[in-house]
Amino acid sequence: MLYLGIDLGGTNIAAAAVDGDGAIVSRAALPTPRGVEPVAAAMAQAAREAAAAAGVPLPDIAAVGVGVPGTVDPERGIIHYWSNLDFRDVPIARLLGDRLGRSVWIENDANAAALGEYAAGAGRGSASLVAVTLGTGVGGGAVLGGKLYTGFNYAGLEIGHMVISRGGRPCTCGRLGCFEAYCSATALISRTKEVMGLAEADGRTAFDAARAGDPAARTVVEEYIACLGSGLTSLVNIFQPEVLCLGGGVANQGEALLAPLRAILDREDYARDQERRTRLVHAALGNDAGIIGAALLSRFR
């Protein structure tokens, strides 16, 4: 049995046929057009191409799911707001479902990525997983007791907007001191430029220079890890997930990032003395987590 996942992004629409274990069987991708109807048409085309590439007629696909950015009502299949394409109250599930002649599941893309990691990646076989993505912002998702947990109005798990420093750095959401204002790749890069006195930097600059012995870079990395450890420890204390997985570009630092974070958890996790502890691991599926999670949405609701 094959499932079809679609990842709606601001630049590309990607579709993939996925087997019951979450392995990708075929792919298709198209550039994202502007406007609601063209987007729905391109999503339908990508879905047909991915099904054809897998050699399975669309009616034989078990379920179709879409990971969409922005605020989403999965119950009604609506994107409430997506700033990138200025979508407001777009009934995307119906627009795509009409074109494909079948019903379509939708979910916020960060939640779909968490589901992908739970079903087929870092959390495979676990009872619960919290996924944290370090990108432009800090995204998150949680699968608890085998179900995606998103809050009663589907807007929960905005972990990037948990305050880790009261009265601290301003955040795009209007609060001060949010997790994301310290731990997104954006925050890391701006701090790297500021402390190292650079005009240009990326998410690797400070880590690379710290390894080469640069003291300013070391300050940036130590501060970044301390802030990340603070937020992650709070997440472990609240959720006690069996697996906590870190994804996004910054997480590609791997053990250079994970080892000091585990040391913070060993010191500060409230349940640190218990035999069974949350496992902090690197996300396993990279950019495919969202599309795999989208494909399998129907199985986890």
Ligand SMILES: [Zn+2]
């Ligand atoms: Zn915020």
